[in-house]
Structure formats: structure tokens, C-alpha cells
Amino acid sequence: MKRAVVLYFTTLIVMLPLDFLFLGVIAKNFFQSQVGPLLGDVRIIPAAIFYLGYPIGIVIFASYGAGQNWQQALLYGALFGIFCYATFDLTALALLKGWTWPVTVVDIIWGAFVTGTSATLGLLLANLVLRPD
Secondary structure, three states: OHHHHHHHHHHHHHHHHHHHHHHHHHOHHHHHHHHHHHOOOOOHHHHHHHHHHHHHHHHHHHHHHHOOOHHHHHHHHHHHHHHHHHHHHHHHHHHOOOOOHHHHHHHHHHHHHHHHHHHHHHHHHHHHHOOOO
């Protein structure tokens, strides 16, 4: 149980700044130019639920079962990210008139990267924290 809790928090502290940097700085203009009319003000409660909940999925489906194997965490994290982000993006592409293919592709690639990176670095940090003295 202790390992799962440590993995959760280390994954969270990796994922949050990465995603905020990507969405708020790196890709902000891209998303604005592609789907700007669909974007509104951030709703804090749904965003908080996502950011507190998604790392649970990363831990369960990618890093917890990886043990000390960061390559396995990377692979399963990237796959988990692809499936999760593809679910959202392809649904949005199917249902929202203004959603675009470029946003779909970029976001799915980002999902693979941020989830794989968060699983891997979260695992490595947890291993450092839990290292026997």
C-alpha cells in the first residue's frame, strides 16, 4: 500500500508541471488556432478531478506492476496514454464540428509522451524514496 501511495504522488508531481507547461505554453497557440472557438474558461472542479484521478490510472495500469523496470513503466504508460487520449480525441473528432485531425494527432502523441514519462519518472522517484537505507 505504501508503494502505491508513493507512486501516486511521485507520478502526480511529474505529470502536473509537464501538462501545464505543454497546455499553457508550448501548445497553447496551436490549440487556440485549431479549436479556439471550442475552448472556454477552465472549469476547476472537472480539471481537478482529472488531474487527481489520472495518476491513479497511470499507477494501476503502468507503474505499479513494473516493479523496478522503468522500461516496462514507459511502455505501459505510453500505451495507456494513447488509449486514454485517443478515446477523448476521437470521440471529440466524431462529435464536435470544430475539432480537427491535427489536434487529435498532436494530443494523442502528447498523451503517450506525458503518460509514459510520468509513469517512468514517477517509478524512478518512488524507487529512490522507497530505497532501503
